[in-house]
Amino acid sequence: MKEEEILRQQPFRNIMGRIIDAISLQKKGAISGETFKVISKTGKSYKLRYCTGLLKARKIERNVKLFPKAFPLFYGREGRYLLFDWIEGKSLGKEVSLDSCYQIGKLAGEIHAKEELDSTQDIDQFFNRILANISKSEIFDKETLAKIELKYKKMKKGLKIDLVLELDDLHPGNMILDDKGKVYYVDEEGFTHRIKGLGLAKPFLTREWMKSKEQQEAFWKGYHEHHSSDYFDLDYQRFVAFLQYLRAISTRIKTGEDYLQEKEIILKMIQ
Secondary structure, eight states: OOHHHHHHHOTTHHHHOSEEEEEEOOOTTOOSOEEEEEEETTSOEEEEEEOSSHHHHHHHHHHHHHSGGGSSOEEEEETTEEEEEOOOOEEOOSSOOHHHHHHHHHHHHHHHHTOOBOOSOOHHHHHHHHHHHHHHHTSSOHHHHHHHHHHHHHHHTTOOOOEEEEEOSOSGGGEEEOTTSOEEEOOGGGEEEEETTGGGHIIIIISOOOOSHHHHHHHHHHHHTTOOOTTOOHHHHHHHHHHHHHHHHHHHHHHTOOOHHHHHHHHHHTO
């Protein structure tokens, strides 16, 4: 979707009036959709997301409506377009405050407390899609792929694993802080049904951007106000970290980014 196409189609005219400018927000390596800052004739700014498929747009609409407080104000869907308020704020950056950690934990706990399950899929389908994408690239030989599959089966044995609504891609770049200090999650497509706790792998296990004891305590304080973390024991953490590293490899193959660090970690984990 090009900016000029948005100006030609003029979506959400009943809400915004005429759009006079559209600015792509697409980041390098992004594969999850197209987003734009659009400016109406009145001068008000909005965030517009365009989905390549109608089913995806409907899915995002459904999920956001289930938990609207996590996102900037959602105006609705028009075909493949979704419209949100534009937040004049800043990304969380490398040093995430204790209050922001608390707010993120609170959001994650509230979402898990909803227990919004997806019974139409199973976790093996999720794993198999990742492994199929990796195998096409031939970065692992057949013997190594077999070891990865065996490790997956051993690690999941005995674990209670649900597919639930999850803040799936939980990293500072996907959150924004407004001028009042409120944290919003702004990757709408990243709010979807995934393995419970998979989104927690990035802040605590793979990217480890909640590094300090104080940050982690603030997160869990917010989380525990709504949901128990008993399920997130060491075995469960190893399992979701294993999946997240594999997933990172699969994603970076698509985007052309470097995956050697994750590859080395996986090779060590299957020894």
